[in-house]
Amino acid sequence: MENKVTREIFPRDARKSYGLVELMKGSAPIVKKEPEDTVYTWPHLIMIELICALLVTAGLIILVQFVHAPLRSLADPSTTPNPMRAPWYFLGLQELLVYFDPWYAGVVLPGMIIVGLMTFPYVDTNPKGVGYYTFSERKFAVFNYSFGFALWWVTIVIGTYLRGLDWQWYWPWSDHLVHMNPALVTLVPLHIVFVNLLHVSKDVGKAICDVLFFAYFAIGMAIPYFFMRKFYDSMGGARYFVFMIFFLSMMGVGLKIVLRLLFNIKYIVVTPWINV
Amino acid sequence: MLENLKEKLTKSQVFRSIFRHGFPDNDMNRAYVVFSNVFLHIHPVKVRRSALRMRYTFCLGGITLFLFIMLTVTGIWLMFYYTPYTGLAYNNIQDLQFVIFGGNLMRDLHRFAAHGMVLFVWLHMTRVFMTGAYKAPREFNWVVGVLLLVMTLILSWTGYLLPWDQLAYWAVTVGTKMASYTPFIGQNGPWGAQLGFLPTNDIMFMLIGGTVVGQNALIRFYVLHCVVLPLFVTVALAVHFWRIRKDGFSGPL
Numbered sequence A: 001m002e003n004k005v006t007r008e009i010f011p012r013d014a015r016k017s018y019g020l021v022e023l024m025k026g027s028a029p030i031v032k033k034e035p036e037d038t039v040y041t042w043p044h045l046i047m048i049e050l051i052c053a054l055l056v057t058a059g060l061i062i063l064v065q066f067v068h069a070p071l072r073s074l075a076d077p078s079t080t081p082n083p084m085r086a087p088w089y090f091l092g093l094q095e096l097l098v099y100f101d102p103w104y105a106g107v108v109l110p111g112m113i114i115v116g117l118m119t120f121p122y123v124d125t126n127p128k129g130v131g132y133y134t135f136s137e138r139k140f141a142v143f144n145y146s147f148g149f150a151l152w153w154v155t156i157v158i159g160t161y162l163r164g165l166d167w168q169w170y171w172p173w174s175d176h177l178v179h180m181n182p183a184l185v186t187l188v189p190l191h192i193v194f195v196n197l198l199h200v201s202k203d204v205g206k207a208i209c210d211v212l213f214f215a216y217f218a219i220g221m222a223i224p225y226f227f228m229r230k231f232y233d234s235m236g237g238a239r240y241f242v243f244m245i246f247f248l249s250m251m252g253v254g255l256k257i258v259l260r261l262l263f264n265i266k267y268i269v270v271t272p273w274i275n276v
Numbered sequence B: 001m002l003e004n005l006k007e008k009l010t011k012s013q014v015f016r017s018i019f020r021h022g023f024p025d026n027d028m029n030r031a032y033v034v035f036s037n038v039f040l041h042i043h044p045v046k047v048r049r050s051a052l053r054m055r056y057t058f059c060l061g062g063i064t065l066f067l068f069i070m071l072t073v074t075g076i077w078l079m080f081y082y083t084p085y086t087g088l089a090y091n092n093i094q095d096l097q098f099v100i101f102g103g104n105l106m107r108d109l110h111r112f113a114a115h116g117m118v119l120f121v122w123l124h125m126t127r128v129f130m131t132g133a134y135k136a137p138r139e140f141n142w143v144v145g146v147l148l149l150v151m152t153l154i155l156s157w158t159g160y161l162l163p164w165d166q167l168a169y170w171a172v173t174v175g176t177k178m179a180s181y182t183p184f185i186g187q188n189g190p191w192g193a194q195l196g197f198l199p200t201n202d203i204m205f206m207l208i209g210g211t212v213v214g215q216n217a218l219i220r221f222y223v224l225h226c227v228v229l230p231l232f233v234t235v236a237l238a239v240h241f242w243r244i245r246k247d248g249f250s251g252p253l
């Protein structure tokens, strides 16, 4: 540190610039040493990486002693396997085909998942929780991520273990060789429920459904806007809107699955062009 | 004597032309080895001691990368035996299974490393999410990561068709059928037919080069799987790693 003696030995000169240099025990110059202790990448980090790679290789080689890549009979366009299962990482999407029409489950929803994932860093305005694991400082974000991927993994498990012939629901103890009778379950669009319940015409029933559908999004958008002002203000309009569209759509998927499984509802909204 | 030999070797013109520095047994050479080597220079020369703590990244990104490298090596090996022709593909795979030395091992490794890569890319993403590592200034690297995730899935799926067995054929038939439901540009999708899209000109036709999965689909998936997607992934990975260095690592590094 600078004191009277060093100032005498090294008089300061305003026309010169100074650097802070220190002599230490060691075999090479150290640049920008921070208070925390640093070590050389080689060998410390490189060694960890090497061990990691070796462990993965060993693990794989052991694994393939017990399980083998499958090879069924030659491709035959005239015999369709039943059930037809997608590779496991797409089983979630395949399972969603039970609940939604293909244009939604197979195209729009995957697209929304990809774009939705990309929006994370731009809609998450919480500055806390960078660089360490925490739940308490970002409960809502962690909840959203976990909810989405819980849906993803649960549908994969259903698709792998609980679906059988004709993609019907089979418990592990059911006879997987006997076709279920699909006539046992009658799926109805939601507006028929209203027609039977309220004795209204089909058109009125449909109108009720349309209103309910838009009310879901409108009320969902409005609640935080009016009652959770801090949440809204922290995001601002644009972020809030983008986030809520994805959030409500994700929750909608869960809702639709429940409606379909518990109440045999096929569609919420029926239009001449698309059904949801 | 051994010391003498080592001295001679590491000071020789050939050794110096390759490595430019002596054996990394002192701090200066340990610095050199990292920043003068193209493969190692994605690392900083020094890291904080706490960065060696495994319980932050769990090595998940690194394992994903390693699996990708392993897939490249085993994949190239498999390419020597594989013909993207519907009349031969299946036989080639059978040969790998029953005739070719090491064929089974390579195919199994390739298959399970692929499953592993899908799993680990997701685990890595979960780690990045749970440590908030996508927040500013690393927003864009998260987006690059999502692209990597999508490409990893498509890579796996395009490879799925190549054995040309029942599993492959029908998974891809049903999967590509989804494309025909694309709104506006698929024949079965909302407003697709109204806009004039037919089985012979819609997005699914473009994807598989026909109305049903056949030879054209096989060659398309083959080229995508063996050339296009690995190339894209490699480029995206270069960006990914570059950005980690430029934006700084989030953790205790």
Ligand code: HEM
Residues within 6 Å of the ligand: B057, B059, B060, B061, B062, B064, B065, B066, B068, B121, B124, B125, B128, B133, B134, B138, B141, B142, B143, B144, B145, B146, B148, B149, B152, B237, B240, B244, B248, B249, B250, B251
């Ligand atoms: C082929 C796939 C991928 C590979 C090989 C890969 C590799 C890596 C590696 C080696 C790291 C260094 C830290 C670590 O090991 O965790 C890293 C960091 C990172 N990755 Fe990936 N990654 C991939 C996919 C993804 C995906 C899918 C995402 C997110 C959607 C992502 C987002 C990030 C981010 C934001 C960082 C910086 C983390 C930080 O600073 O803490 N990556 N990646």
